[in-house]
Amino acid sequence: MIRIDSVTKRYPDGTVAVDRLSLDIPDRSITVLVGPSGCGKTTTLRMINRMVEPSEGTITLDGVDIMKQPVNTLRRSMGYVIQNAGLFQHRTIVDNIATVPRMLGWGKDKARARARELMERVGLDAALAKRYPYQLSGGQQQRVGVARALAADPPVLLMDEPFSAVDPIVRKGLQDELLWIQAELGKTIVFVTHDIDEAVKLGTMVAVMRTGGHLAQFAPPAELLTDPADAFVEDFLGADRGIRRLSFFPSVGLELLTAPIIAVDATAEQIAARDTTDAPYLLVTDLDGKPLGWAEPGELTAGEIRQDQLLSYGRPFIAGTDSLRAALDCAVLSPTGWAVAVDGEGRAAGVVSQQTIGEAIRGAHAERRADGEAGTKADGKTEKAAR
């Protein structure tokens, strides 16, 4: 565990970048430091590998003061990823990644083999190994930056706004990749960003910092969205807090109706039988069970169901896997107000109305509230800075 204990960074001109910050960064999880510019998040990160030396307070790594070991030994035990990757333009991709292993005295072949292994892990084509950084896109360069940081298999990874400089689509890919790598490798990651959505998506724990280097709130993302510590955090979280929080509610318990689903080759009897009062529309599927669109029961004639009669269903959600936020979004997008649930193969698993989703949300809220109260009493997990 990395323990930051009442650390202050004061510069010679009197500016205080970080003010008596205390933070326990749990092992094998992603801790995100987030806040507006000037809140001291990067300074905090850079104090962990001593790129910035604290003026007061201590930082310990697994109980050992980081000031007690040689600075370069400390840094080599922590991967470091920065914005724009900071690749060495005179070295090939494979040699960029092999940098730290080479510094640790590995042989050239062993280091390069390791580098190639990592290229695969971060989703880089092996054909890029002999290229130079200028030949790669921004997103690819950032992947190389992550691979380079992971090369010597350090237990800790420090990431300073690593995905800020790439476009939103590439950024989403990099974020998903990081979560996937993390699920596999279980590093202790400290991640700095100014993007609250990124923080909520990636963080196991999120530390919201405010200008002047103060900790505003340190909590898991769902709790942050439910229960912001103060007006600053609430404002920083931005609009749609309630909707975004639904991302943390699974759609597992959602009650799906299968009655209003008919195949495209349905007979007149089947159509009549499905014309219930439960749902005003029927979902027509193809012969494999994949959804085609909505129709009013009265408009359908057996054997003559055409695609152009059907109303678009928007977008389906995957039952059980996707969150209630996805389910609600599908229901809102669908012109009938009903969301279509599919299984992993894309076959219709059921339909659900906005009303039912709304009830599920209320249920989930009630459940969380009960859990939250029990949790707070049990171990006092909720940690808030004094205002």
Added chain:
Amino acid sequence: MNVLNYIDAFFSDSAHWQGYDGIPTRVAEHIQYTLEALAIAAAVGLPVGLLTGHTGRGGNTLALIATAGRALPSFGLMVLMFVLLGLGLAPVMIPLVVLAIPPILVTTYEAMRSVAPAPVDAARGMGMAETEILFRVELPVALPLILSGLRSAAIQIVSTATIAAYVSFGGLGRYIVDGLYQRDYEKVVGGATLVAALALVTLGVFWAAGRLSVSRGVRRA
């Protein structure tokens, strides 16, 4: 007679290719002066430029020294040194070195300053020692500019080393000084042509050095 005739006459005279005043000897002497002066200037300019460029300190002082160095007239300095130190190679070498240090020093400093800060930050963050950062991260990227500084220093030395002849040393200046004295314009033009050719060869040598020592990733970026 025009210049081309002079050149033709000078180079086709077989007497100019032999002995202590022959072209091979004079070219060898000229190259020797150039290499010695360049080596001394580089030995001073490169370390100071690399170090100040790496730390980012002393840029203003460097600019001042460079301007002062450039303002000194090489010929005048040589005569002064000759008066002070007497006959010897030192009065020739000092002005050549003084001439060559500013371009080496200033371009090396600028080359190091122009290296992007992100890779240096990344290198430091992954635990590289400062000397390693200097030689393995900054220098390879700064190399093309550093070479261009050395190149302009070398070219200036090649053309200025002719002054050695005024204090009775050899080199290609011999032809020019002697030719002017003897009103032998064939010799003057021949000597000047050789100096120009040597300058072009110097350019070629630096181009080749750049091809060999600069990474493809830096050259193309």
